[in-house]
Amino acid sequence: MTNENLIQYIYGIADNSLILGQRISELCGHGPTLETDIAMTNMALDLLGQTRSYYQYVAELSSKDITEDDVAFLRTEREYKNVLLVEQPNTDFAYIIVRQYFFDVFHFMLLKELENSKNVNFQAIAKKSLKEVSYHKRFSGDWLKRLGDGTEESKQKAQKAVDDLWVYTDELFHMTDHDKKVAEAGYGVDVTIFKTAYYETITALLKEATLNIPDVKYFQKGGKNGIHTEHMGFILSDMQYMQRTYPDMKW
Amino acid sequence: MENMKEKEQMKSLEDIFEAKIARDEKIEPKDWMPEKYRKTHIRQISQHAHSEIVGMLPEGNWITRAPSLRRKVALLAKVQDEAGHGLYLYSACETLGISREELYHQLHSGKAKYSSIFNYPTLTWADIGAIGWLVDGAAIINQVPLCSTSFGPYARAMVRVCKEESFHQRQGYEIMMTLCNGTQEQKDMAQDALNRWWWPSLMMLGPTDDESTHTEQSMKWKLKRKTNDELRQQFIDQTVPQADILGLKVPDEDLKYNNETGHYDFGEIDWEEFWQVVKGHGMCNKERISARKNAWDKGEWVRDAAIAYADKQTEKEVKEAV
Numbered sequence: 427m428t429n430e431n432l433i434q435y436i437y438g439i440a441d442n443s444l445i446l447g448q449r450i451s452e453l454c455g456h457g458p459t460l461e462t463d464i465a466m467t468n469m470a471l472d473l474l475g476q477t478r479s480y481y482q483y484v485a486e487l488s489s490k491d492i493t494e495d496d497v498a499f500l501r502t503e504r505e506y507k508n509v510l511l512v513e514q515p516n517t518d519f520a521y522i523i524v525r526q527y528f529f530d531v532f533h534f535m536l537l538k539e540l541e542n543s544k545n546v547n548f549q550a551i552a553k554k555s556l557k558e559v560s561y562h563k564r565f566s567g568d569w570l571k572r573l574g575d576g577t578e579e580s581k582q583k584a585q586k587a588v589d590d591l592w593v594y595t596d597e598l599f600h601m602t603d604h605d606k607k608v609a610e611a612g613y614g615v616d617v618t619i620f621k622t623a624y625y626e627t628i629t630a631l632l633k634e635a636t637l638n639i640p641d642v643k644y645f646q647k648g649g650k651n652g653i654h655t656e657h658m659g660f661i662l663s664d665m666q667y668m669q670r671t672y673p674d675m676k677w
Numbered sequence: 678m679e680n681m682k683e684k685e686q687m688k689s690l691e692d693i694f695e696a697k698i699a700r701d702e703k704i705e706p707k708d709w710m711p712e713k714y715r716k717t718h719i720r721q722i723s724q725h726a727h728s729e730i731v732g733m734l735p736e737g738n739w740i741t742r743a744p745s746l747r748r749k750v751a752l753l754a755k756v757q758d759e760a761g762h763g764l765y766l767y768s769a770c771e772t773l774g775i776s777r778e779e780l781y782h783q784l785h786s787g788k789a790k791y792s793s794i795f796n797y798p799t800l801t802w803a804d805i806g807a808i809g810w811l812v813d814g815a816a817i818i819n820q821v822p823l824c825s826t827s828f829g830p831y832a833r834a835m836v837r838v839c840k841e842e843s844f845h846q847r848q849g850y851e852i853m854m855t856l857c858n859g860t861q862e863q864k865d866m867a868q869d870a871l872n873r874w875w876w877p878s879l880m881m882l883g884p885t886d887d888e889s890t891h892t893e894q895s896m897k898w899k900l901k902r903k904t905n906d907e908l909r910q911q912f913i914d915q916t917v918p919q920a921d922i923l924g925l926k927v928p929d930e931d932l933k934y935n936n937e938t939g940h941y942d943f944g945e946i947d948w949e950e951f952w953q954v955v956k957g958h959g960m961c962n963k964e965r966i967s968a969r970k971n972a973w974d975k976g977e978w979v980r981d982a983a984i985a986y987a988d989k990q991t992e993k994e995v996k997e998a999v
Contacts, residue, residue, distance in 0.1 A: 448741060451740045451741055451749070451753060452740075452741055454733065454737050454740055454753060454756050454757070455730075455733035455734050455737040455756060455760070455968070455972070456737075456968065456971070456972040457972060457976065458972065458973075458975065458976020458977075458979040458980060459976060459979075459980060460730065460760055460763055460764050460767070461764070462976075462979075463760050464757055464760045464761060464764070467753055467756070467757040467760070468757070470753055471750060471753055471754060471757070474746060474749060474750050474753070475750060477746065478746050478747075478750070481746070494746055495745045495746055498746050499745075518975070519975075519976065519978075519979045571986065572982050572983050572986040572987075573979070573982050575986055575989060576981070576982025576983065576984075576985040576986045577978065577981050577982050577985045579978050579981070579982075580978055580979070580981070580982030580985075583978070664741045664742055665741060665742070667742045668742055668743070668744035668802060669744060672744075672860075672862060672863070675744075675859055675860055675862075675863060676855060676858075676859055677744035677745045677748055677802070677852075677855060
């Protein structure tokens with residue numbers, strides 16, 4: 427396992443937190459109630475905080491003299507390794523919640539394993555993040571139940587979001603060559619081991635929310651190899667605006 | 678005869694109420710209060726709450742574009758604090774017998790006002806620094822006296838609000854300081870932001886005393902402890918030396934320290950601009966209200982779902998209990 431393997435492995439985890447954190451940040455000030463606005467902003471804060479811990483570690487590992495901000499803001503689109511799920515737009519509150527829930531359950535299971543990593547940095551980040559993510563999972567899961575088993579309108583909207591976003595769930599369990607090497611070294615996690623548990627968990631909650639499980643034969647993939655949906659370019663042009671316009675400055 | 682008795686009763690209630698305020702005791706939601714006191718407080722507290730949540734928008738405008746992860750997280754947390762302030766101010770207001778829905782309706786319909794400064798656009802990252810430094814700075818000056826106002830829930834909410842606002846102000850000043858220690862481009866950005874936010878910040882302290890309609894009554898109820906002009910002078914005296922430290926020039930040719938009074942003399946404020954913005958002609962008035970209205974309208978089905986779900990759960994519990 428090389429440092430490059432390790433860095434690429436970290437991107438595969440941290441970029442999810444960054445891009446989802448960025449997506450949720452867009453909502454700050456626009457939530458359906460003040461209480462949900464505050465709660466969603468909290469999740470964005472947690473995710474971005476986790477991102478910083480990972481990227482600071484990348485900066486340490488890198489042979490170049492870089493900072494967390496270089497990692498966050500100065501890569502090209504193909505260099506971001508987040509899954510497609512987290513870059514999907516905030517179409518409506520149902521999409522926001524379903525995207526969150528599909529990710530949170532995975533994230534929680536990943537961190538549970540990462541806590542046992544041989545790498546002390548991963549152990550520490552996972553331990554801290556688990557507390558946060560168990561709250562995220564409860565928030566999104568509770569809301570998904572409310573939307574699914576709420577009114578006829580909310581049920582329809584929740585079902586549409588589930589149907590549209592389901593195709594992005596399989597990619598969560600893809601392992602790149604970097605992932606495999608880091609997992610073999612006992613630093614990373616073999617995510618395939620909890621794939622069954624993941625689908626059991628979300629299926630059970632969808633049933634409780636009186637929603638149907640989509641019958642999908644083909645899943646989308648690409649993000650883990652840096653091949654993103656068209657949304658990604660806009661997320662980055664927004665996020666990287668300052669760093670690109672005013673290079674090499676301290677903020 | 679009946680009428681006389683009622684009048685006497687009313688008089689004694691009013692006497693008790695006024696004596697309480699004079700003794701610096703708090704008026705609590707369940708206490709008797711004159712209708713005018715209740716209405717004035719609903720107006721002022723809700724206006725304050727609306728300012729917090731509308732105020733989230735100009736700063737929220739820069740969250741996705743913040744220049745570093747540290748700044749992004751700090752800005753998110755700051756805007757979230759404003760949401761929190763809105764939340765406890767609305768709650769304080771609700772204790773006076775008005776619902777949050779009704780308060781929102783007043784904001785969306787234009788009946789209720791909010792601080793006019795939020796109708797100005799945030800054009801560069803330096804605006805985020807300038808808002809923290811100047812707008813939160815002016816807000817603190819307005820708000821610190823309210824920590825000892827007569828209405829208990831408002832006073833208690835303000836204690837917490839002020840603590841957080843003073844943190845925000847330092848954070849804003851620190852953004853300005855970083856820019857002023859940076860490249861020429863960053864310094865120019867900081868100066869430009871000061872140029873645009875200075876005068877609106879002075880206007881934030883309210884119309885001049887002879888134009889202000891509510892001052893006298895508000896003084897009596899301890900809703901106000903100093904006049905607008907006194908507060909404005911305090912803000913200028915405190916802020917000009919801070920601009921000096923940054924190496925920025927306050928955009929007022931008439932600004933000069935007066936050795937005799939110990940205060941800064943300053944130039945004429947463009948009150949015409951102030952009233953135009955209050956009337957809805959600021960650059961962002963329409964955007965701000967439509968963003969709030971949009972969030973509320975688009976959230977209706979979500980709130981309905983939550984209520985429907987909660988009702989179903991209660992029904993289930995009742996059935997299980999039977």
